[in-house]
Amino acid sequence: MLFDFEALPKKDRYKLVVSTIVPRPIAWMVTQDAEGRTNAAPFSFFNVFSNDPVVVGIGVGARGMGGEERSDMKDTMDNIRALGEFTVCMVSEELAEAMNVTGAEYPTGVDEIAMAGLTTAPCAKVRTPRIAESPVALECKLWQAIPIGTHNLVLGEVVAVHVQDECMLDVNRLYVDTPKLNLVGRLHGGGWYARTTDRFDMPRVTPEQVEARRKG
Ligand SMILES: Cc1cc2nc3c(=O)[nH]c(=O)nc-3n(C[C@H](O)[C@H](O)[C@H](O)COP(=O)(O)O)c2cc1C
Incomplete structure (x- = not known):
């Protein structure tokens, strides 16, 4: 089936995109407004x-669900514009339900972290805190915000990373116990997610190895 995105309404494009570009990692963004x-x-x-500098990107839409967006910005975007910084916390399976609670569209000023029964911990290089329970937190300074329709592509330079002590295999060699992070990703539809427990190992190949295999 071919779907012509230039002819489809945005709600339908959204449906097709979120059902096919999967799994997507989840940036659990922590921000602060001017009053803290x-x-x-x-x-x-x-x-x-x-990776030099390390820059992450997040597509922050307007208020409203999916394709039914309004024109006013989400609190996350207002806050990033106000303070020029944010924290990205990664989501483990243990934290998935709490993450989902923070995704409901509360009125401005509601502390979603407290609503989800979570706590914060201070960051080292930005004023914004991180979610203490998250296994990985990226401290980010706004690099650039690029408007794309009703979205903003927020680019953030990662200036520090927190990894939970028990998720480090070897601190000196910077070996992270990635499976232990037990991160989840977003899939299709209303509420589907993926675990990162179904893994396989495939070493990179050189052109010479590929050629040798082709020759049998
Ligand atoms: C798993 C998940 C992924 C989401 N991804 C996005 C996204 O990529 N872009 C977006 O604008 N909203 C996304 N949302 C919706 C926002 O989290 C939601 O609109 C939130 O209320 C915004 O909060 P704020 O107004 O405090 O910034 C997602 C929600 C969930 C649960």
Whole structure:
């Protein structure tokens, strides 16, 4: 089936995109407003795009669900514009339900972290705190916010990373026990998620190895 995105309404494009670009890692973004009130919300239009500097990107939409967006910004975006910084916390399976609670569209000023029964811990290089229970937290300074329709592509430079002590295999060699992080990703539809427990190992190959295999 071919779907012409130039002819489809945005609600339908959204449906097709979130059902096919999977799994998506989840950026659990913590921000603060100018009065220092903390806000948290999950975003699955998220990934890392550069490693020198390390820059992550998050697609923050307008208020409203899916394709039915309004024109006013989410609190996360207002806060990022106000303070120029944010924290991205990764979501483990143990924290999935709490993450979901923070994704409900509460009125401005509601502390979603407290609503979800979570706590905060201070960051080292940004004023915004992180979610203490999260196994990995990225301290980010706003690099650039690029408007894309009703979305904003928020690019953040990662200036520090917290990894829970028990999830480090070897601190000196920077070996993280990635399976132990037990992170989840977003899938299709209303409420589907993926675990990262179904893994396989496939070493990289060189052109010479590929050629040798082709020749048998
Ligand atoms: C798993 C999950 C992923 C989400 N991903 C996005 C996303 O990529 N972009 C977006 O704008 N909203 C996304 N949302 C919705 C926001 O989290 C939701 O609108 C939230 O209330 C925004 O909060 P805020 O107004 O405090 O910023 C997602 C929600 C969930 C539960």
